[in-house]
Amino acid sequence: MTIDARCRIDMTTRAPLLVAKIGGSLHDSPNLARWIDALKRWPHRLTLVCGGGPFADAVRATQPTLGFSEGAAHAMAILAMEQYALALSDLYGLALAATREEIDAAHRRGQIALWRPSNMVADAADITPGWDVTSDSLAAWLAQRTGADALLMVKSIDIGADSALECIVSAGIVDAAFHDYVDGMPVYVAGPRALANAGALMAGGALPGAPVASATQKIAS
Secondary structure (H helix, E strand, O other), X not given: OOOOHHHEEOOOXXXXXXXXXXXXXXXXXXXXXXXXXXXXXXXXXXXXXXXXXXXXXXXXXXXXXXXXXXXXXXXXXXXXXXXXXXXXXXXXXXXXXXXXXXXXXXXXXXXXXXXXXXXXXXXXXXXXXXXXXXXHHHHHXXXXXXXXXXEEEEOOOOOOOOEEHHHHHHOOOOOOOHHHHHOOOOEEEEOHHHHHHHHHHHHXXXXXXEEEEOOOOOEOO
16 A cells, blocks of 8 residues: 555654544444544554543533523533543553643553643643534644644544645534644545544554645654
């Protein structure tokens, strides 16, 4: 199998760091387990960010009835990500990590770090509370904060090759604030079609899915 050079992270200077965000919409899909298996084949450092899944859906559904603020809803959605992370950790044996130090420690042990966001988000002055900032933007924020080489967005929908960042934002594939946080980070979006060879690609140090145009500067050419 030939691996597209655009998809391969430059491994010439240090062990690469990949941040992968797995969408909460996959919580009731058989593809969830398949994606976790594929991600576990990544041979380098990997931090996994999960969405809020049904726990975040409960916050969205309850806000109009109870009338709590956007700030409260944002904090509750962060807790929803924590709940989903706890579930994924229990189901798939992933190492929970709440701080940069815990993330680094998991990587040194050769483990995937599954991010618990509350601690770091609470201390971040550059994260704007509200529904425009979901786990998509938080994954981009974490990738920037930890010096990741690329960001892989695992979604329940495919995108076309070299889709523009503005297009995936306007189509609702990522949240409305995503472009404010990604800041040039190389981004790939992997949907159901990418699953067929995702494990093989990741085992070889390459990324499945489609690159997002204007966000591929750090990928080796």
